[in-house]
Amino acid sequence: MHNLKIAIGSDHAGFAYKQELLNTLQVKELKDFGTYDTSSVDYPDFAHPVASAVESGEYDLGILICGSANGVAITANKHQGIRAAICWNEELAALARQHNNANIVCIPERFISFETAQQIVETFFTTEFEGGRHANRVNKMHC
Template sequence: MRVAIGSDHGGFSLKEVIIPLLKELGHEVIDVGCHDEQSVDYPGFADLVCEQIMSSEADKGILICGTGIGMSMAANKHEGIRAALCSEQYTARMSREHNDANILCMGERVTGPGVAMEIVRTWLDTPFGGGRHQRRIELFS
């Protein structure tokens, strides 16, 4: 699977932890930045990850900022994007199983690296349930 990942300065360190995990799990990683801890504006990186998904260059995406809130808000403005802010495994599983989330958002200042890695594993391993959930997703637009 091709996974696009992006962060702002507030999520850079956690992004650097998640990238090796993705590679270890056998995924192709598309790192759209940022590439250091210098202050940047998160909406641009959300846009870059969304563009990767909307163009089918990536299958799924991960966005990380300080809280994950800004990234999720910026990503969800794009048609066809279902970005879910998750801070533990249960919401990660439900975001995939019930909502077919195609972008996982996390906050580095909220979620530690160990928990974040388990969230990523759960999110990537959980299939969409379809059925009644698909009908509900179709009501989004």
């Protein structure tokens, strides 16, 4: 079990993987910000609350899932304190944490298997930010 508080959300295209992750993730706390079924919805309605929860510090990290991961990543990255990374394999998840101090992982449900999504999330949760020269770069990201 990870001692993490996690915020999770998806649109209709990410609903299936979100539900599976809700049933399999072992974390300290897991808050589901929706959507709650496969009816067509607008991804910003779920990406903004997840991003706000992570940005405020109420949750340690976030997971957003949609068909391509682009919409949720773009939306989440509008928040000043968010670094949302689209990841479709474990190496990208590790680099997003190590080099970019990403705090939300964005998963493209239509393009990867659920097993890959699980591996991405596990890698994202267990990889630490390296700091050093990367900290200088991350500190320059904010507008």
